Amino acid sequence: MTSQDGIPTDEELMMQAAEGDMDAFEQLVQRHQRSALSTARRFLGRSALAEDVAQEAFLKILAGASRYRPTARFRTYLYNVIWHLCVDSFRRKRPLALDTLALPQEAGDAPDEAALRGERGELVRRAVDELPARQRMALVLKHFEGMSYDEIAEVMECSAGAVDSLLSRARTSLRDSLKDLL
Amino acid sequence: MDCKSTHERLSAYLDRELPQAHADAVEQHVRRCARCAAELAGLRALGSVLTELEGASVPDGFARRVREAALARQADGARRLPVPLFGFMPARVLVRVAAGLIAVAGLGAGLWVGVSLGGSAFEDRALAQRDQGSVVEEPAEEGELEVQMASFSVAPPGSMAEAYLSFVKAEAAGGQER
Numbered sequence: 001m002t003s004q005d006g007i008p009t010d011e012e013l014m015m016q017a018a019e020g021d022m023d024a025f026e027q028l029v030q031r032h033q034r035s036a037l038s039t040a041r042r043f044l045g046r047s048a049l050a051e052d053v054a055q056e057a058f059l060k061i062l063a064g065a066s067r068y069r070p071t072a073r074f075r076t077y078l079y080n081v082i083w084h085l086c087v088d089s090f091r092r093k094r095p096l097a098l099d100t101l102a103l104p105q106e107a108g109d110a111p112d113e114a115a116l117r118g119e120r121g122e123l124v125r126r127a128v129d130e131l132p133a134r135q136r137m138a139l140v141l142k143h144f145e146g147m148s149y150d151e152i153a154e155v156m157e158c159s160a161g162a163v164d165s166l167l168s169r170a171r172t173s174l175r176d177s178l179k180d181l182l
Numbered sequence: 183m184d185c186k187s188t189h190e191r192l193s194a195y196l197d198r199e200l201p202q203a204h205a206d207a208v209e210q211h212v213r214r215c216a217r218c219a220a221e222l223a224g225l226r227a228l229g230s231v232l233t234e235l236e237g238a239s240v241p242d243g244f245a246r247r248v249r250e251a252a253l254a255r256q257a258d259g260a261r262r263l264p265v266p267l268f269g270f271m272p273a274r275v276l277v278r279v280a281a282g283l284i285a286v287a288g289l290g291a292g293l294w295v296g297v298s299l300g301g302s303a304f305e306d307r308a309l310a311q312r313d314q315g316s317v318v319e320e321p322a323e324e325g326e327l328e329v330q331m332a333s334f335s336v337a338p339p340g341s342m343a344e345a346y347l348s349f350v351k352a353e354a355a356g357g358q359e360r
Contacts, residue, residue, distance in 0.1 A: 022249055029245040037244070038237030050238055058248045059255060121234045128235055142197060143232050149199045160199075168193040175228055182227045 010074035018065035025065075029058050032078055035145060039079065042140045043086050045129050053089060057081045072154060079145070079155040083137055090133055120181060127177035135170035138163055183207040188218045196225050 008016070008024070010031065016024035036057060040050035060081050061068075068077070128136060134156065141147045141155060142163075149160040156163070175182065183191075188211045194200050195208045212219045 022253065025252065026245050026249045029248050033244050033248075034238075034240050037240060041238035042235050047238060051241060051244070055244075055248050055251060059252055062252050063255075120231070121236055124231060124234045125236070128232075139232075143229065144235070144237065149194075149197070164194050164199065167197070168190075171193055171225055171228060174232070175224055178228065178231055181231050182224060 011070035014061075014065060014068050014070070014074055017062060018068060025058075025062055028061075028074070032075065035075075036078060036082060039082055039140055039145060040086065042128070042144060043133075043137055044089065045125060049089065053082060053085045056085055060085075073151075076151055076154050079141065079147075080157070083155055086137065087133065123178065123181060127174055130177065131170055131173060134158075135166045135173070138166040139170045139174075142167055183211045185211070185215060185218055188212065188215070189221065192218070192222055192225060196222070196229070 008027075010028060013024040013028045013031075017028065033054065036054040037050055040053040040057075041047055044050050044053065057078060061078065128139070131139065137156060138152055141152045142149075147155070149163045152163045153160045188208055191200060191204060191208050195205055198205075200208065212222055
């Protein structure tokens with residue numbers, strides 16, 4: 001991959017970071033910090049934890065920079081690391097299977113109280129929190145990061161068919177949970 | 183395409199992930215099936231509602247903090263590494279290798295000294311006892327694994343074996359203190 005208009009590609013920045021160029025590393029962080037933070041936030045539902053995960057993802061990427069080979073897009077690599085860190089965060093809190101695990105809700109109002117207050121975002125948050133981890137991550141990557149099934153499959157280390165299934169099930173669950181908003 | 187097949191493909195159709203032929207078939211079915219059309223509309227509405235799932239704003243100085251954390255982690259990692267000598271072998275490894283060589287040399291020297299002294303001493307004693315008419319201890323019968331190295335049980339003063347035993351005792355004492 002070559003840079004266009006003098007702007008280095010992600011892969012070029014990674015190669016430079018691997019050689020100790022911290023300016024290149026910081027540039028990479030600046031390019032992807034928003035999507036990394038948002039993905040972690042939408043998945044985990046906690047801002048502080050999301051910031052920890054996003055930071056740790058970049059640190060792990062830098063630590064492994066010497067072994068990085070641009071066989072996949074950098075973004076795919078970044079999200080794969082975020083996915084694994086999110087799973088680790090899950091397991092530390094509740095060691096259940098990823099297909100059944102849902103995050104415990106943050107302390108706050110019960111769903112009916114939230115509905116009375118008309119907080120649509122809170123309802124959506126709670127509904128998404130009830131999704132198993134794999135369905136949730138597939139949904140976040142598809143809806144908010146605009147990834148294709150193949151890309152999501154690469155991030156989550158599964159098949160495109162599995163991604164299709166995860167999204168179908170997630171949408172079916174959410175449609176039931178959020179029917180009052182639809 | 184029937185309702186069941188259409189239903190299975192609606193999610194992928196919405197995501198534009200279906201092969202063109204399948205996408206065309208879904209569209210044709212949805213045009214004439216109100217139930218599947220309603221299902222598709224529901225999925226589209228869900229997509230709109232999901233936009234309310236809050237993302238994250240970037241905290242001030244996030245990239246700078248990540249960089250500082252990376253530098254701190256690299257510095258911490260460098261501090262924990264042993265100081266290399268001769269460009270390839272860490273000092274503590276070198277010390278252990280040297281200690282091992284001394285130990286082997288000590289064992290070897292002690293063995294040589296013990297055998298040379300012990301062997302001739304045994305013979306002299308045997309001859310003396312023979313001359314005096316006493317019974318000399320029979321050597322081990324064939325097949326029995328009995329090594330007579332009496333002179334090796336105590337390291338002669340000033341020998342390498344004594345140095346090795348002193349070293350081992352000092353190491354053991356130091357380990358217990360830790």
